Amino acid sequence: MTTERNLLHAQSILGDLTTDWSQPAPDRYDAFVQPDNLVAVVTTLHQDRWGYLAAITGLDKGPEVGEFEVLYHFCADAAVLTLRVIIDRADPVMPSICGVMLYASPYERETGEMLGITFAGTPDDAWLFLPDDWQSEVFPLRKDAVLNGNGGGDA
Amino acid sequence: MTNGNVPQKAPGLWQKVLDRVKTWSRTQSPWLIHFNSGSCNGCDIEILATLTPRYDAERFGVQLHGSPRHADILICTGPVTRQARERLLRTYEQMPNPKFVVAVGACAITGGVFAGCYNVIGHIDEVIPVDVYVPGCPPRPEAIIDALVILLQKLAAGPKIEEAAS
Amino acid sequence: MTQPANRKRFTVPIGPQHPALKEPGHFAFDVDGEIVQSASVRLGYAHRGIEKATESRTWVQNLYLLERICGICSHIHATAYCLGVEKLAQVEVPPRAQAIRSLVAELERIHSHLLWLGVAAHESGFDTLFMYSWRDRETVMNILEVMTGNRVHYSANVLGGVKYDVDDQQAATIREGLDFLEERTLHYLEVVSTDSLFLQRTRNIGVMDREAAQLSGVIGPTGRASNVQRDVRLDSPYAAYADHPITPVYETTGDLLARFVVRLREQLTSIDYIRMLLDHLPNSPLTTRMPRRVKAGEAISRVEAPRGELFYYIKSNGGDMPDRIHVRTPTLCNIASVAQLVIGQHLADVPMILVGIDPCFSCNDRTSVICQDGQRDMWDWARLRQYGIDHYGTHYTKDLG
Numbered sequence A: 001m002t003t004e005r006n007l008l009h010a011q012s013i014l015g016d017l018t019t020d021w022s023q024p025a026p027d028r029y030d031a032f033v034q035p036d037n038l039v040a041v042v043t044t045l046h047q048d049r050w051g052y053l054a055a056i057t058g059l060d061k062g063p064e065v066g067e068f069e070v071l072y073h074f075c076a077d078a079a080v081l082t083l084r085v086i087i088d089r090a091d092p093v094m095p096s097i098c099g100v101m102l103y104a105s106p107y108e109r110e111t112g113e114m115l116g117i118t119f120a121g122t123p124d125d126a127w128l129f130l131p132d133d134w135q136s137e138v139f140p141l142r143k144d145a146v147l148n149g150n151g152g153g154d155a
Numbered sequence B: 001m002t003n004g005n006v007p008q009k010a011p012g013l014w015q016k017v018l019d020r021v022k023t024w025s026r027t028q029s030p031w032l033i034h035f036n037s038g039s040c041n042g043c044d045i046e047i048l049a050t051l052t053p054r055y056d057a058e059r060f061g062v063q064l065h066g067s068p069r070h071a072d073i074l075i076c077t078g079p080v081t082r083q084a085r086e087r088l089l090r091t092y093e094q095m096p097n098p099k100f101v102v103a104v105g106a107c108a109i110t111g112g113v114f115a116g117c118y119n120v121i122g123h124i125d126e127v128i129p130v131d132v133y134v135p136g137c138p139p140r141p142e143a144i145i146d147a148l149v150i151l152l153q154k155l156a157a158g159p160k161i162e163e164a165a166s
Numbered sequence C: 001m002t003q004p005a006n007r008k009r010f011t012v013p014i015g016p017q018h019p020a021l022k023e024p025g026h027f028a029f030d031v032d033g034e035i036v037q038s039a040s041v042r043l044g045y046a047h048r049g050i051e052k053a054t055e056s057r058t059w060v061q062n063l064y065l066l067e068r069i070c071g072i073c074s075h076i077h078a079t080a081y082c083l084g085v086e087k088l089a090q091v092e093v094p095p096r097a098q099a100i101r102s103l104v105a106e107l108e109r110i111h112s113h114l115l116w117l118g119v120a121a122h123e124s125g126f127d128t129l130f131m132y133s134w135r136d137r138e139t140v141m142n143i144l145e146v147m148t149g150n151r152v153h154y155s156a157n158v159l160g161g162v163k164y165d166v167d168d169q170q171a172a173t174i175r176e177g178l179d180f181l182e183e184r185t186l187h188y189l190e191v192v193s194t195d196s197l198f199l200q201r202t203r204n205i206g207v208m209d210r211e212a213a214q215l216s217g218v219i220g221p222t223g224r225a226s227n228v229q230r231d232v233r234l235d236s237p238y239a240a241y242a243d244h245p246i247t248p249v250y251e252t253t254g255d256l257l258a259r260f261v262v263r264l265r266e267q268l269t270s271i272d273y274i275r276m277l278l279d280h281l282p283n284s285p286l287t288t289r290m291p292r293r294v295k296a297g298e299a300i301s302r303v304e305a306p307r308g309e310l311f312y313y314i315k316s317n318g319g320d321m322p323d324r325i326h327v328r329t330p331t332l333c334n335i336a337s338v339a340q341l342v343i344g345q346h347l348a349d350v351p352m353i354l355v356g357i358d359p360c361f362s363c364n365d366r367t368s369v370i371c372q373d374g375q376r377d378m379w380d381w382a383r384l385r386q387y388g389i390d391h392y393g394t395h396y397t398k399d400l401g
């Protein structure tokens, strides 16, 4: 089965760059990655031509947990490899992977403005979706964002 | 000779004739401008479908136009997003008087499914006055044509009311 | 996040709205003479905050909300969502429902591609083709209306199945419509690949070879026009595509012409596919029971929308509302490629290149052109389009003279 082979191959090339693995579904692998290793992992995948970056999802675990989790979904045919990177909610800084794959730029912009995560070194961090008059301290997808029903930009 | 004397003898007459001509020409060829302030495109494609051959709204003399400065009717779709509000206002303000607004779709009327989303500040008539509402998600092209016809009647009636008042 | 100094560039110019371009967006181009040096993009005029809203709506309510992300590809959004939620809830959807999902999805693809053909033709100044393709598009709209009662948001999906069945009489109507569409599509294919005026605007313009296409991450028909062999229907089959694989369409030249040809040929495969589905509709109920609460977990659901891969990430923590839904639309992938694609191109070709990726009904009714000396000149879309048409108008006359 090529899906299985793809996933095993990804696991073998990433080896010690990851901290942990899990398999939530037959066609999916999750790899836990330290923020410092992210660029190296992405570079390895890119050089090996393993699939493509399909999306970056930012998750807010909530103020109690105090963590953000950023998921990088790579797809190769039916196989989906998700890199899970956990960062501190109080100091949300991620390395940018645009140096390796430029097309990650809009994804990083989106995740950045929605959750208030800084992608260090991303080429363009202007707002992609939020309105010009949006209050820069409000990040809509944070669980504790105060949006006041409609909007919240001028709250 | 007599022609030249007419305006002096009855100063209101020219104006009345002119108004008639203006109203007539307006109802014969009202120009539209379309504005999307955050819709899902569903209403927009139906408006476009209204103008293409099957429904052919152009037979009423209606023409879609690019510039608000030339338009008589503003067709709005979608809820009003924070970013689009200012533009909607400016587009409206640029239109010459008399101007009319048609709100197309559930979103434009009430906010529809998007009511309460953080980047949606409301529906069209919270920002600009609306003359005709077209409900539906999206409304059928027939409904949009109907709205235009109602509006044309309104256009024809409008200045006449003024005339009666003066 | 700090507010970058160049935010001022995004001041919205007052100006015409363009009839054929619906979804607002904003591009800024740097030009030297007539050649584009760099470009940047700003979306968000239609940003409503749907992802956040999903967190305070139930699983069922979300279906109707997500369907309304886009009026053109609404069925595929609902399908992606349903497939994901069903995966989470471990519900097996009956085969007939899956087949009908694919059937509607292919009808939607035809409607979307015809719509795009019209808009793209309009951008090049070929309004006759615009009107004809929209007239023919009404055939698909009719079919959809016959099947579901709606022209735009067909709402064919429910969690756990579909709402509408196809009976013999409807099948006959669909087949009849398809015959007409097939004939017209073949005609359009001939028009776009032989009309010399039109070819001038498409052949060898906005060329992206396979390598470049992969590097810039383009997907969907835009990628397939550059021979990027990626199609979720084939790579990771869902709904009926597992039982009945679809024939993919690839082109190798990677120019605008190839993007026209790919989409038109895809229409033909869609037509064949629908006919095949109608012949092989499995017999089964249309829905299964769905629990009101969905098991905790996360699911990823990928489908092939008319514009390319649509990606849903759905996370549940066991309640009756989702914890997080993330939607990555194909336009977001492709829009980044435009910024690279236009560099070095003639300003006159920009409208066509933008339209070529089929940005969800062209996310670009605002354009500003920035001249090399730093002086900024706001152009609206209509002016840019006219510029393109005039440019080719004069050049063509010169060629003749």
Ligand code: SF4
Residues within 6 Å of the ligand: B039, B040, B041, B042, B043, B044, B077, B078, B079, B104, B105, B106, B107, B108, B112, B113, B136, B137, B138, B139, C068, C071, C152
């Ligand atoms: S009313 Fe419906 S079709 Fe129209 S913009 Fe709103 S959601 Fe879309």
